[in-house]
Amino acid sequence: MPKNLRDALKDQLTGEELEQLRAFDIIGDIAVIKLPKELLPKKGVIGRALMQVHRHLRTVLRQVGPVGGEFRTRELEVIAGEPRTKTLYRESGCVFKADLAQVYFSPRLAHERLRIASQVKPGEVVTNMFAGVGCYSIIIAKRSKATKIYSIDKNPVAVQYLRENIRINKVGDRVVPILGDAREVVPQLAGRADRVLMPLPELAREFFDVALRALKRDGGVIHFYDYGRQPDIFGPSLEFARSTAAIEGREVELLDGRAIRSYAPRCYHIALDLLVRTGSD
Template identity: 70%
Template sequence: MPTNLREALRGKLTEDELRELRAFDIIGDIAVVKLSKRLLPKKNIIGEALMEVHRNIRTVLNQTTPVLGEFRTRALEVIAGEARTETVHREGGCKFKVDLAKVYFSPRLGTERLRIARLITPGETVTNLFAGVGCYSIIIAHHSEATRVYSIDKNPDAFEYMVENIRINKVGDRVVPILGDSREVVERELFGKADRVLMPLPEFSHDFFDVAVRALKPSGGVIHFYDFGEEPDVFGPALEFAKSAALSMGFDVNLLHARKIRSYATRCYHVVLDLLISPGLKI
């Protein structure tokens, strides 16, 4: 029995084709691949080989478009196994029901989600501006003593799965799902309530930084600011943006921690800055 995908495909693909294989994600019992045009004629062979190597996989999907739009979704096609896009993913002692064609989900953020949860101190109130199906929020509730986690998302499909996942993981006493635009929700009902704010969609972090600051208590708090950083200065531009934006609102920023989460493109990274936001000195 082959032990990896390349071994399973040797003799079925040429050596040049084997070199074009890229990393794939396993989400629950579904594998997601992103095949080059050159490999598309052999997509079914590749899908079947994946299922042969990974016996827990029941469906193999090929991503046919980039992640696009306000809801960060992508087009997928079944190339092997059962014709479905819904699965249950297990992470950090929690279960997440998700439809990969309707919502954004990445298993590559598991380490980051757990890192954030371990930073939470007892009694904190947390606001998650881009909650998706609830992964960060539920992991926080499961691994910390946060009093309340406000979990906002604008995608109705993501919201429905979030509600279901809160029920599955039995954290409904602390995680509050909210359907709506984060800016409107914060202004309407969450202004000045949070000790900590999460912004886990780097595509929207600059546009919503002011919302994150307004969501914090008047005494300030921590913002987890996600962005893209390019070499040679991976963190500098993001930090300068945050400092300038906060200063315009009368707040100071101190960097607590910065880390690369994953490679996003050549010399470009998905990064996070843990920022301590405090009221500026009044002159």
């Protein structure tokens, strides 16, 4: 048995080709791998090798392009195994169904989801503005005593899976799925949340005013995801949040800031936990 992908491919790829292999994600019984164009002629061999190393895999997909579009999806191509993109994935004691070609999905945020869930206090109302198939919302429901987790998404397919995942995980009494644009939905939920999640860095700044509206009058916590650059990874995002909140007479305190992952040299996907209070004036 080969011990890893490189080992499995050592007789079929040159040393230079082996160097070009990148990390892959395993989501349930599907693996998703990105390949540089030099390795495309070997994609079938690579896909089959992955299945040999990870025996539970049924399908290997190649990510053809970057995650993009308003639903944050990606084009996928089957390079080995069964021709499908739907799978069942387990994380933190929860089960999630998803069609990886039609919804956003990342197993790399597992730690971040648990970290957020661990902060939720009994009785809190949470609004998740960009809920996808429900990973954050359902893990929060399972791991905390939040009373309601409003879970908004604009992608009809994601919300279809969100509803199914709520049912499978038996959290239908507390996780409320809502199909729509957060900017249109949040006004109907204004002033209800103790905690707001914004897990979409591309829209974080554009939607920060919406997150402020979602919070209770006396404030709460916003989990603000953005992009940051060295040498000052958090400063510009914090400054943005403070100045936007100030317009509405609110103050922002940084509780915690973390770089979740790097996406380019010295550039990071960041998470800021912001405590928002009504200003003292």
